Amino acid sequence: xxxxxxxxxxxxxxxxxxxxxxxxxxxxxxxxxxxxxxxxxxxxxxxxxxxxxxxxxxxxxxxxxxxxxxxxxxxxxxxxxxxxxxxxxxxxxxxxxxxxxxxxxxxxxxxxxxxxxxxxxxxxxxxxxxxxxxxxxxxxxxxxxxxxxxxxxxxxxxxxxxxxxxxxxxxxxxxxxxxxxxxxxxxxxxxxxxxxxxxxxxxxxxxxxxxxxxxxxxxxxxxxxxxxxxxxxxxxxxxxxxxxxxxxxxxxxxxxxxxxxxxxxxxxxxxxxxxxxxxxxxxxxxxxxxxxxxxxxxxxxxxxxxxxxxxxxxxxxxxxxxxxxxxxxxxxxxxxxxxxxxxxxxxxxxxxxxxxxxxxxxxxxxxxxxxxxxxxxxxxxxxxxxxxx
Amino acid sequence: xxxxxxxxxxxxxxxxxxxxxxxxxxxxxxxxxxxxxxxxxxxxxxxxxxxxxxxxxxxxxxxxxxxxxxxxxxxxxxxxxxxxxxxxxxxxxxxxxxxxxxxxxxxxxxxxxxxxxxxxxxxxxxxxxxxxxxxxxxxxxxxxxxxxxxxxxxxxxxxxxxxxxxxxxxxxxxxxxxxxxxxxxxxxxxxxxxxxxxxxxxxxxxxxxxxxxxxxxxxxxxxxxxxxxxxxxxxxxxxxxxxxxxxxxxxxxxxxxxxxxxxxxxxxxxxxxxxxxxxxxxxxxxxxxxxxxxxxxxxxxxxxxxxxxxxxxxxxxxxxxxxxxxxxxxxxxxxxxxxxxxxxxxxxxxxxxxxxxx
Numbered sequence: 001x002x003x004x005x006x007x008x009x010x011x012x013x014x015x016x017x018x019x020x021x022x023x024x025x026x027x028x029x030x031x032x033x034x035x036x037x038x039x040x041x042x043x044x045x046x047x048x049x050x051x052x053x054x055x056x057x058x059x060x061x062x063x064x065x066x067x068x069x070x071x072x073x074x075x076x077x078x079x080x081x082x083x084x085x086x087x088x089x090x091x092x093x094x095x096x097x098x099x100x101x102x103x104x105x106x107x108x109x110x111x112x113x114x115x116x117x118x119x120x121x122x123x124x125x126x127x128x129x130x131x132x133x134x135x136x137x138x139x140x141x142x143x144x145x146x147x148x149x150x151x152x153x154x155x156x157x158x159x160x161x162x163x164x165x166x167x168x169x170x171x172x173x174x175x176x177x178x179x180x181x182x183x184x185x186x187x188x189x190x191x192x193x194x195x196x197x198x199x200x201x202x203x204x205x206x207x208x209x210x211x212x213x214x215x216x217x218x219x220x221x222x223x224x225x226x227x228x229x230x231x232x233x234x235x236x237x238x239x240x241x242x243x244x245x246x247x248x249x250x251x252x253x254x255x256x257x258x259x260x261x262x263x264x265x266x267x268x269x270x271x272x273x274x275x276x277x278x279x280x281x282x283x284x285x286x287x288x289x290x291x292x293x294x295x296x297x298x299x300x301x302x303x304x305x306x307x308x309x310x311x312x313x314x315x316x317x318x319x320x321x322x323x324x325x326x327x328x329x330x331x332x333x334x335x336x337x338x339x340x341x342x343x344x345x346x347x348x349x350x351x352x353x354x355x356x357x358x359x360x361x362x363x364x365x366x367x368x369x370x371x372x373x374x375x376x377x378x379x380x381x382x383x384x385x386x387x388x389x
Numbered sequence: 390x391x392x393x394x395x396x397x398x399x400x401x402x403x404x405x406x407x408x409x410x411x412x413x414x415x416x417x418x419x420x421x422x423x424x425x426x427x428x429x430x431x432x433x434x435x436x437x438x439x440x441x442x443x444x445x446x447x448x449x450x451x452x453x454x455x456x457x458x459x460x461x462x463x464x465x466x467x468x469x470x471x472x473x474x475x476x477x478x479x480x481x482x483x484x485x486x487x488x489x490x491x492x493x494x495x496x497x498x499x500x501x502x503x504x505x506x507x508x509x510x511x512x513x514x515x516x517x518x519x520x521x522x523x524x525x526x527x528x529x530x531x532x533x534x535x536x537x538x539x540x541x542x543x544x545x546x547x548x549x550x551x552x553x554x555x556x557x558x559x560x561x562x563x564x565x566x567x568x569x570x571x572x573x574x575x576x577x578x579x580x581x582x583x584x585x586x587x588x589x590x591x592x593x594x595x596x597x598x599x600x601x602x603x604x605x606x607x608x609x610x611x612x613x614x615x616x617x618x619x620x621x622x623x624x625x626x627x628x629x630x631x632x633x634x635x636x637x638x639x640x641x642x643x644x645x646x647x648x649x650x651x652x653x654x655x656x657x658x659x660x661x662x663x664x665x666x667x668x669x670x671x672x673x674x675x676x677x678x679x680x681x682x683x684x685x686x687x688x689x690x691x692x693x694x695x696x697x698x699x700x701x702x703x704x705x706x707x708x709x710x711x712x713x714x715x716x717x718x719x720x721x722x723x724x725x726x727x728x729x730x731x732x733x734x735x736x737x738x739x740x741x742x743x744x745x746x747x
Contacts, residue, residue, distance in 0.1 A: 015582060030598040132431060139734070143671055143727040147682045148696060148719030151705055272734075326589030330679060344590055345683065348597035356594055363590050371585065 001379070008375055012368045019364050020357075024069060027353050028062050056082075079354035083347060089358040092343065095185055097362055098192055099169065100339035104328050104366065106259045108321070111266035116313060118267075119274025120306050124297075126279065135275075141268030146327055150334040153261045164257040167336040174250050179243060187244045188251055194233055201229055258335045265327045266320060273316050277309040284308075314378050321370045325363060340366075422739050432735020435728035442540050442725050449537035457534065464538035465689045468529045470511040471518060477506050486710055487516050514704065514711055524713040526695065527702040536717050539691045543674050543725060546607045550673035551666040553611025554619055559662045561616060562623030563654045566631050567646070576620060583617035592676055596685040603688055606680070610673045619665045623658055630657045660740045667733030671726045678722040692718040 044052075053059050057068065057079065072079065078089035122134055158166035165171060170184055205225045209218040237245050281287070282305055290300045329341030336342070340359050347355035426432050453459060461469040475490040483489045490510060495502045502508060517524045523532040561580075565573040595601070595609065630636070631654055639653050680686050681693025684701075688694060699705070699714035 015585065018582060019586065026595075027598065135431060136434075136731075139727050139730055140723065143675065143723060143730050145675055145678050145692075145696075145719055145722035145726070147679060147693075148715065148722065151696075151700070151715070152719075155705070155709075322584065322587040325587040329587075329589055329593065333683065341590070345593055345597075348594050349685075351598065356598075360590060360594060364586055367585055367587060 004379065005372070005376060008372050012372060016361075016364065016368060020070075020073070020361055021066070023357055023360055024066055025062070027357060028065070030351075056080075078358045081347070081352055081355045083350040083352040083355065089354050092355065093340075093358055093362055096339050096343050096359075098185075098188060099337065100328065100332070100341065101366065102188075102192055102195075102255065103258055103262065103332070103337065103339060104325065106255070107262035107266065107328070108324055108370075110259065110263035111324070112270055112317065114263070115267040115270025116274050116306075116310070119271040119313075120278060120301065120309070122271065123275045123278030123282065123305075123309075124301050135272070138268040138272045138275075141264055142272065144265070146265055146330045147334055149265070150261050150331055153257060153264075154335070157257055165254050166257075167254075167334075169254055169336075169338050170247070170250050171254070175247065178247060182244060184247070184251070187247050190241060190244065191248050191251065194237070198229060198233055202226065205229075254337075258331050258337050261335075262324065262327055262331045265331075266324045269316075269320050269323070270313065274309060274313050277312045278305055281305045281309045311378070311382055314374060314381060317374050321374070322367055325367055329363075425739050426735055429735045429738060431731050432738075435731030435735065438724055438728035439732065442721070442728075443544065445537045446540040446544055449534070449541060452537075453534075457531075462531045462534045464530060464535040467531060467534065469515075469521070469525060469531065470513055470529045471515045471520065471525075472509050472511050473515075474507050475510050477502055477504050477508055479504055514714060517713055523717055526698055526714060527704065528698070532695070532713055532717060535690055535695055536692070536721060539695065539718075540721070540725075542603060542688070542691050543677070543722075546603055546677050547670035547673045547725075547729065549604065549607035550610040550614075551669040553608055554615040554669040555662045555666045557612060557615030558619030558623050558665065559655055559658055561620040562625075563627045563650050563658055565620075566624045566627035567650055567654060573624075576616075577624070580617050580620045583613060584621070588613065588672070589676065589679065592680055593683065593685060596680055600687050601680075601685070603677070603686070603691075606677060606686065607673060610676060611669070614669055614672060619662075619669070622665065623662055626661045627654055627658050630654050664733055664736050664740055667729050667736065670729040671733070674726045674729070675722060692722045 050059075057065065059065075060068070069079070076090060078093070081087050081089050081092055084092065118134075122131065125131065154166045157163050175184070202225075205222060209222050212218040212221075237248070241248075287300060287304055290304050295304075328339075329344065331337065332339045332341035333345055340362055344356065344359040344363065347359060453462065459467065461467050473487070475488055477492055477495045478484075478489050480491045480493050483491050490508060492502070492504055495508050498508065498510075513525065513529045514527050515521060515525045515529075521531050521533065523536065526532055526535065561576050565576040591613070592606075592609070596606070601609075636649060636653055639649055644653070677686070677691060678693035678696075681688055681691045682697050682700075684697055686693075695718035696715060699711070699718075704711045704714050
């Protein structure tokens with residue numbers, strides 16, 4: 001198991017390196033660069049121009065520049081952003097990566113869970129009324145023009161119903177009186193840490209109780225544990241971090257609508273795929289056997305069919321991850337959510353090459369990590385491809 | 390199984406011309422496929438929508454040459470601002486924008502006006518009327534004409550992207566399945582690299598830094614998806630074809646590598662490629678609309694640009710009263726992309742018998 005993960009990580013590193021090189025040379029090949037904007041000023045003497053070029057790292061052949069870039073990259077120096085001039089690219093990324101990861105993670109989780117459950121039910125009800133309608137709804141979400149859809153969501157939920165704010169990361173009016181001891185990033189970091197700890201503990205609880213034989217007791221433990229954990233989190237925020245609570249709630253309020261929008265975009269594909277995969281599974285002989293044994297249809301659906309139908313869905317999750325990341329870029333742009341996608345777009349529009357490479361590579365890292373996670377998950381789900389063990 | 394491989398043994402015995410047999414077999418296969426396609430209502434809905442949009446695209450040049458005056462109806466440089474007479478009402482009491490105007494806006498035009506008087510207003514996003522069935526956009530251009538003009542661009546883009554995708558995907562898939570070894574590894578690792586990186590960010594970066602037109606975009610989308618996901622799927626299909634007995638038979642009969650690939654493997658992979666063509670059209674149409682919406686493409690008119698115009702001129706939040714600015718274009722992208730997808734799914738059920746209803 002560990003060996004397999006190690007191998008995947010090593011492969012991904014190679015892929016990442018190839019990707020970085022390709023990106024670098026692709027961006028080098030674009031007509032003109034930032035130096036044109038600085039250097040074409042007639043008031044600048046040749047010496048000053050040379051100094052600028054030197055300072056921005058534009059001297060030497062493309063190969064020399066590339067080698068210098070890679071050297072700096074390995075030490076964590078991604079250069080200086082041109083559009084937000086004195087800031088380091090790395091600092092900008094450090095601020096925005098968590099925001100994208102949060103949006104992407106919650107949306108993927110939500111769309112996968114809802115898509116899988118509804119696809120399962122849809123396949124089970126095959127041939128009943130409303131089946132075509134639900135399929136059309138699924139295809140609608142799969143192929144809808146995202147910016148338009150996101151605009152409709154904003155209009156409906158934030159303008160008509162006034163349920164959620166219509167964009168941005170936080171509401172500045174509420175943050176004016178904030179004490180100086182913390183800032184938005186630290187509040188958001190704490191929120192993410194809470195979510196991560198809560199999620200991991202719930203997962204461990206789930207896995208541990210799966211092994212128990214008595215269903216009734218394990219169910220009680222699971223539910224008790226869930227309530228206890230959520231209670232601890234609530235109490236913790238009310239007491240220890242109570243100063244930050246209103247601000248955290250503000251950020252959370254801004255997070256809900258983009259997450260739902262992104263999840264809806266991804267959900268259609270998962271639902272349709274689960275349905276197709278369930279339909280194939282339902283023809284297997286062991287489903288007939290299970291029926292003949294007289295098991296209840298819910299047991300057959302959830303335990304026998306759905307667990308096997310999960311495999312192809314997980315495989316396709318790999319492909320849909322890239323799809324969701326692409327949708328995330330649009331969601332961030334339309335919702336003015338200051339994450340990697342929005343950074344990439346504005347950097348690309350301003351020809352800020354270091355920031356483009358930086359944010360582009362981090363989107364690739366996000367995709368790579370997500371792939372590895374899905375691969376490991378797949379191995380856990382399908383005993384046939386468990387390596388080594 | 391398509392026509393050519395069924396024929397291998399029967400050519401000598403037959404007295405009919407070869408092309409007639411091929412044609413007849415192809416026709417028979419088409420009719421069989423068509424009947425199961427019609428049985429699936431979802432695919433038929435998709436095909437109907439595609440046909441409707443196709444008719445719209447065809448009708449546009451005809452209308453421009455006959456009924457519509459290019460000065461008014463040209464999708465890019467046309468201009469018309471219908472004059473309407475509006476009643477002036479006190480500020481904040483406007484109920485119907487089509488017939489009423491508030492005092493503040495009226496006084497911007499003529500400071501002497503009072504409540505209750507009428508004012509002739511030239512309207513730029515004009516509401517749908519008999520002359521402009523879907524109204525005009527914020528720059529005074531006819532929305533219906535724009536919509537129909539953009540349909541042609543969408544079809545062109547989708548078809549070019551799909552042809553490039555399938556051309557590359559089928560060739561790469563068949564070649565790497567047939568040769569295996571280093572060729573296979575090279576192409577498949579390349580495909581892995583491409584599917585790994587999200588599609589849209591690549592297009593955003595490239596179209597922001599380079600000058601892109603519609604054809605470039607279509608070819609780029611085709612190349613990316615042809616070397617990417619499509620190649621992987623078509624390769625697995627080609628692999629299962631290349632172990633069939635008729636391939637060995639053709640090889641024993643003295644067929645060269647190129648003959649085997651192009652006359653035997655590719656024709657058998659084509660039905661599946663055709664399916665992926667549909668999905669590729671969907672991708673191309675929605676990517677183009679998204680990129681135009683972000684203002685990244687060098688195109689003068691498309692559905693994405695119609696939404697971009699409405700949004701950048703600030704009509705987003707009044708989209709209930711100015712519905713004709715956002716709804717037709719957004720719905721068209723969704724409908725056309727969705728209907729190609731529906732047709733693809735219906736074809737999937739024909740090509741892939743395991744999905745068929747028992």
